[in-house]
Amino acid sequence: MENEKGYLGVTPPISTSESTDREKDITATLMEELRRQNTFESEDEARTREIVLGRVAALVKAFVRQISLAHGFSETAAAAAGGKIFTFGSYRLGVHGPGSDIDTLCVVPKHVSREDFFDVFEKMLRDTEGVTEVSGVPDAYVPIIKMKISNIPIDFLMARLALSSIPEDLTLQDDNLLRNLDDRCIRSLGDEILRLVPNVAVFRDSLRCIKLWAQRRAIYSNVNGFLGGVAWAMLVARICQLYPNAIAGAIVSRFFIIMYQWSWPQPVLLKQIEEGPLQVRVWNPRLYPGDRSHRMPIITPAYPAMCATHNVTASTQMIMTEEFKKGADIVDKIIVGKANWEELFVKHDFFHKYRYYLQIIASTGDPALQLKWSGTVESRLRQLVMKLEFVDSLTLAHPFVKGFEQVSYCLTEEEVRLVAQGETNEAIQKHTKEDLEGKEGASTVYTTTFYIGLAIEAKQHNSHVGHSSTLPDNVFEPGERQPKPAQKKRPKPMKGSGKSNNTSPDLPATKKPRPSYTLPDSAAPPPYSFKPAENGHPPILSPTPLQHVDGTSGLPMYINGKGPGEIKSPQLPFGENVAVATGAGGP
Structure with missing residues (x-):
């Protein structure tokens, strides 16, 4: 799906070079490690999922029929009211693993309400043979029903279309079908990621790696302020757009380095979104005070271009940035043969x-x-x-x-x-x-x-x-030793002063104190804008659109008074010079 300029995405590719022999080698070892890590499901489980989805589709039709009859529909009209399911998330993208849940969207006609979904459909699930652990959370940001059927976990979301019946051949490609949905329904809709990547197989292999890494490092959770499945998929998809001819090993290596260097106030977009009050408000948090909480804006490509990372907080953003840096250091060693992929998937601490x-x-x-x-x-x-x-x-x-x-x-x-x-x-x-x-x-x-x-x-x-x-x-997992309670000590005064040093037993035991973010004595030169600290948040130094990452110093920022070039940044592999546009197009 190339645009009129001949490339996918909102900015041109960084490189269209074919894969090198070294990239092919590290890709082969990556796939071996993913298989060793048991990230692929068996054929038997795949068949079970297909059977389960068939049962779920029948349940949704029965639910719509029951509600239609309650509204006075004739038996014929109630049966024709339809109801359809769409899968999304990791299952739809083809990157699910053993035991993964299936994200399922129930599309219903206009006379079926959200109250019906949580009162009637949830009860139907409880009464269905083989269904266990049914739990509805109607007041969540994304209202959801969770359950297991034949031991396959499924998350149900609902979307009500402005139609009197749901036809069997319905697709959600037509934005006009979606424009009359209420706000909570909009949040339930899927995405077009697979249509926006140059090579689906490379995208899936790369995303499978990044998902495993994020899970092992305990930063895979939208509800807890990290990134969820859609956001991780969009980040990987954007790197695939920037390197359309790269294979999985090269995509993964570039992913960590670019993510660490990225100026996050600039949004990540897979395609140009239509302009309008809602879209501009969502993806340009700098211009609208009400959206400043969107710290890592990643905008879904499906109507109406919602921010998939509204849950990210100052703390979780800092934690993820640290993990991007650690990942970048490891893949840099993998490229030169000083580390293996197993080290990337080490469990969190x-x-x-x-x-x-x-x-x-x-x-x-x-x-x-x-x-x-x-x-x-x-x-x-x-x-x-x-x-x-x-x-x-x-x-x-x-x-x-x-x-x-x-x-x-x-x-x-x-x-x-x-x-x-x-x-x-x-x-x-x-x-x-x-x-x-x-x-x-x-x-x-x-x-x-x-x-x-x-x-x-x-x-x-x-x-x-x-x-x-x-x-x-x-x-703790079996065999994992529990740390002994640390002994609290008073911080010793710094030599030559009456003030205490910058260490404390109250900080993380294995970490140095967080650096303070300050500008040097001279103001930051254009083209950067500086927002001072306020309400407990650190200051922000932002590049203007179309600022470049040269692979040497990273995006300009000042840490403890040190400016660009004074702080070591991860290098992009294979020595290429990389320019990443940081305007509306995202990374």
Whole structure:
């Protein structure tokens, strides 16, 4: 799908060179590692998914028929009302792995309401044979029903079209069908990514690698303020557009380096979006104060061009930037033969990284209610992180990407209280379901525990931070040693001054204090604009459109008074000079 200028995307390719022998070698080893990491599903599981989707399609038609009859439709008209499913996300893109969920969009006619979806359809799912773990979250940013059928997890979203019936041959390519949808329906729609990449096979192999890396590094979670599947897919697709003839190994190596160097206030776009109040407001947060929260704008190519990264916070952006840098360093070594792909997929160190953790526990006495309640709590964690970012003593609030579920059998009301507060002891953990029989006050408690790592800035000598107990064993994998509680020490005064140095036991145990972002004595020269720090956020130094990345110094920025060229930046592979347009076209 090339535009009138002969290339995909909103800017010309950086390079159209064919793959080198070295690129072919590292691509071969990459695919071997992906197979070793079990990222491809078996043929049996693939067939099971097809059968499950057939059952789901029939359920949606039955749901629409039932609602149509309730609205007074005749039997014939109710049967003709239709209803159709569309898959999207990793399954639609062809990059799902064993156990991955299927993102499914239920398209219904105009007389079927969202209330019907959560009241009637959710009940139908619960009553269907082979369906388990049904959980609807109607108040989430993207209203969703989660469930498993034949042990295949499925996420259901709903879109209501302005049609009296849904034809069998319906596609969502016509934007005119989508213009009358309400706001929450719009967020439910898929994308056109596969139509906008030069080579689908290369895109899929590259994205499979990036997804595995993001999951291992615990930065794959839209709900917790990181990037979700659509955003990661769009980033990889944009790199594929910039290198249309590159193969997977080359795409992955360039991905990390360009992402680390990218000036994120400039949006990522796969195609030119139509101009208008909504589109301009969404993808140009610099011009509209209400959209300044879009820190890493990645705009979906399907109508109406929504920002797929609205959840990103100051803390999660900083964490992802650090991971891009680490990834860039590793692939640089892979290119020259000093590392292998396995090192890119090393597991995160979240539960070894911080000295203090905030623990949020969602608990109920009913498994079905627990699914709803824990989902609701998880959907609110991002708001908590944003509030924490304004606490003066905190330099970083790092949410973990998933909750930890546990079932506890409590013999007394006191044990119930302890479990709900996260204070389970060894005695409670030894209780079994049989121990509860015939005991008054005994009950089963279902808990989901979420964690936020806290980096706390250096304290004065008379400051105090409350004691925090050690992390529970269930956050660690078998054989993984739990770190010993760190001994708190007073920071020693710097030599020759009465002030304390810039270290503190309250900072992450393995990290140096976060650098301060300051300009040198002289103002930043044009063509850069500088926005001073405000409301706890760091200052922003922004390049004007069409500023170039030369592969040597990266995008200009000042860190601790050092300007362009004074800070080492990852190099693009194979020695090429790269210019990345940072105007409306994105990276």
